[in-house]
Each structure stands twice: as structure tokens, then as C-alpha cells.
């Protein structure tokens with residue numbers, strides 16, 4: 001029987017631990033603080049930001065949301081981040097991407113203090129992850145969540161296992177590959193220029209899809225018994241649900257892949273819920289570090 005890796009339930013476990021540890025820290029007079037910054041009206045970003053702020057409140061955090069108009073200047077945004085960098089009540093700063101075109105997202109990310117960069121996108125955190133300093137880095141939330149899911153099936157040590165990550169983005173593919181490497185897997189990063197992708201994928205004991213192409217990974221790309229982690233979130237038309245209706249699918253053709261895999265994450269209900277849970281975990285860890293205490297390990 002193929003194991004379905006339930007992201008909702010693992011995310012709830014993470015959040016339960018965050019709440020418990022946040023309460024313990026409150027006893028020492030420290031309340032984790034998360035500031036979420038959004039620029040413009042992008043509807044998907046509005047939904048993400050609202051759920052991040054809601055989760056933070058639910059965890060007992062000090063939760064602040066800055067919603068800025070689409071025509072906000074880069075200088076104004078930099079000034080806000082510098083203020084948040086200096087605010088001792090804030091332990092995590094998240095700037096929702098994408099930013100409007102007139103703002104240099106790279107510059108904005110590098111303005112966030114590395115010790116408050118709970119998204120893990122600052123060069124300092126990227127460098128720490130790349131050099132194996134995972135203990136003191138902030139690891140980007142989506143790959144960190146994907147690793148926790150993988151751990152449920154394969155444990156922490158992936159020695160001897162071949163991992164293939166499809167996608168080389170800075171947000172998912174590259175940090176995921178680094179985490180797999182840190183866990184001793186033999187790692188291949190495949191991408192849009194890879195030759196014979198199905199053959200490469202078939203070599204994977206652990207197959208991670210982070211492409212952004214609906215149901216691209218077919219059942220016959222999956223090695224029998226492999227663990228399949230589907231990071232993709234794609235909205236496609238679902239005329240079977242009624243005119244104009246849509247549904248979410250991953251980058252993996254789920255039913256086909258499930259028939260071959262040993263374990264697989266569904267979409268929705270897989271990696272998606274883990275991302276926000278790991279953001280809470282990173283913010284909590286940041287508050288522990290700021291208080292000079294040993295942070296919990298997730």
C-alpha cells in the first residue's frame with residue numbers, strides 16, 4: 001500500500017509544538033513577534049499573508065501586518081524594514097513576494113537583518129545552508145517543510161539514497177537540494193535544460209517536483225517504491241465541477257504516480273500546509289535565539 005504523507009497532520013504537529021514552546025518562552029517574558037509586509041493587491045498574496053498572520057496569532061505570537069499600496073517606493077519599503085530590524089518586539093520579518101516591478105526584490109531581501117530573515121532568503125542564510133551550517137541558518141520554509149515530511153518516511157539519514165530535485169529555484173529547488181545533501185543523500189538537480197528528464201527521475205529513491213507545471217511528472221517517471229514529494233501548486237480548470245470552476249493540482253500526475261510510489265504527498269494537503277507551519281517554527285526559533293536560549297529543533 002502506498003503511504004500518503006499527510007501534510008495537514010504533520011503541520012498541526014509542528015504548530016502544536018510551536019504553541020507549547022511559545023507558551024514556555026512567554027513564561028520568561030518573551031513573546032515571538034512576526035511582521036508580514038505586503039505591497040500591492042495581488043489576490044493570491046493577500047490570501048497567503050492573511051493566513052500567515054492568522055496562524056501567528058493562533059500560536060500566541062505578536063503579529064503585525066503592514067499592507068502598503070502598490071505604488072510604494074523602494075526607499076519607503078527599505079525604511080520600514082530598517083525600522084522592523086531595529087524593533088526588539090519583532091523576531092521575524094517576511095516580505096511577501098512577488099513585489100511590484102518597480103521595486104528591486106533582491107535589494108529588499110538583503111535589507112532584512114539575517115537574524116530576522118525567517119524566509120531564509122538573505123545571502124547569509126543561503127550561505128550557511130550551502131556550507132552545511134544548518135543549525136544556525138534560517139532554512140526556507142517550503143523545503144524545510146518538505147524535509148520534515150520526508151523524514152516521516154525515510155528518517156533523518158538518507159545515506160545511500162538517490163534524490164532527484166526537479167527545479168532549481170532559489171526558493172525551493174536549490175535549498176531543497178542542499179538539505180538533501182546535508183542529510184547524506186546523493187543529489188541530482190534537474191531543470192528545464194535537463195536531457196531525458198523521465199530517465200533521470202526514474203533513478204530517484206526520493207523524487208521532489210518543484211516545477212510549476214501541472215501534472216508534468218508521470219507515473220512511468222517514478223521508480224517503484226520511491227518517495228515522491230510534490231511541491232507544485234497549480235490551479236487548473238475543472239469543468240467537471242461546473243462552468244468556470246477550478247481545482248488545485250501538483251506537478252505530479254498524482255493517481256498515476258501513487259500507483260507506483262512507496263509514499264507520496266497529495267496536493268492539496270501536502271507540502272502546502274507545511275510552509276506556514278515552518279514559518280511559525282522559524283519565528284519561534286528566532287525568538288529563542290534573541291532571548292539567548294537554546295531553540296527547539298523541528
Ligand code: NAD
Pocket residue numbers: 142166167168169170171172173190191192193194197210211212213231232233234251271272273275
Ligand atoms: P520557479 O518558476 O521559480 O522554478 C521552476 C523551476 O522548474 C525552474 O528551476 C525551472 O528550471 C524548472 N522547470 C521549468 N520547466 C521545466 C521543465 N519542463 N522540465 C524541468 N524543469 C523545469 O518556481 P518555484 O518558485 O520553485 O515553484 C515551483 C512550484 O512549487 C510552483 O508550482 C509553486 O507554486 C510551488 N510552490 C509551492 C510552495 C508551497 O508552499 N507548497 C511554495 C513555493 C512554491
